[in-house]
Each structure stands twice: as structure tokens, then as C-alpha cells.
Amino acid sequence: MTEDARPPGKTTVAPDVLVEIARMAALKVDGVSDMAPVSGGVNRLFRRGIVDGARITIENDVVSADLYIILENGVNIRNTSRTVQKKVTRAITEMVGMDVAEVNIHIENIAYPEEA
Numbered sequence: 001m002t003e004d005a006r007p008p009g010k011t012t013v014a015p016d017v018l019v020e021i022a023r024m025a026a027l028k029v030d031g032v033s034d035m036a037p038v039s040g041g042v043n044r045l046f047r048r049g050i051v052d053g054a055r056i057t058i059e060n061d062v063v064s065a066d067l068y069i070i071l072e073n074g075v076n077i078r079n080t081s082r083t084v085q086k087k088v089t090r091a092i093t094e095m096v097g098m099d100v101a102e103v104n105i106h107i108e109n110i111a112y113p114e115e116a
Contacts (some may be wrong), residue, residue, distance in 0.1 A: 013096055014054050022054045022065050025091035026084045027039075031075035036068040036108035062101045063092055070109045081105040 026032055055066040065088060066087020071080060085103040092100050 008108040025088045034040035035068040
């Protein structure tokens, strides 16, 4: 069967799947320590994924992502953020086949090592 001769029907992807793809891609980047809870006041209580560190919106089958991350101490914030943007964009595009309009990075904290 060729790609053009696919069976009838459609595939849908839940937003939580996109959140998980974005989270996992971000956490694999060197210098990313963890994901931070999504900020946003009272409205965040009614949104899914508030503790996931990512907020995903989809308009016209195009994904926009906001990632809330905690970086390791001593990393270059600019370079690490750009790497996260590239990795998340690539993961969503390759795994789901959707276009990505933007990946916004919000540095919420730096994970300093605990002193003994």
C-alpha cells in the first residue's frame, strides 16, 4: 500500500500527547533539570497539564508550545533554550506530523546544587 492509498478514516491526537512529547523532548536536553508547574493564576485550574511544565495550543493544525523549565546551574541559558526549541519542534513534527509555529521557553528557576 502506498502513502496515497491509505484506508479511510482519520487519526486524532489528544493535546496531552503533545504535552508529553514536548516534555520528554525538553527533558532530554543537556542542561535542563526539570519542568516547572505552569503559571497562570486561577484560569490554570481549568486547564489540563498544569503540572506538566508545558502548555500546548493548536490552531488550524499548527502547534504552539510554552515550556516552563528549570535549568541546571552553570548552563548557557540562550544556547540551552534554543536547543530545547529545536528538539521539541523536531519531536512534534516527526512523531505527529504537525507543523510547529513557535516554542516559547520560560526559565522558571535554576537548580543549584544543595550544600552538604
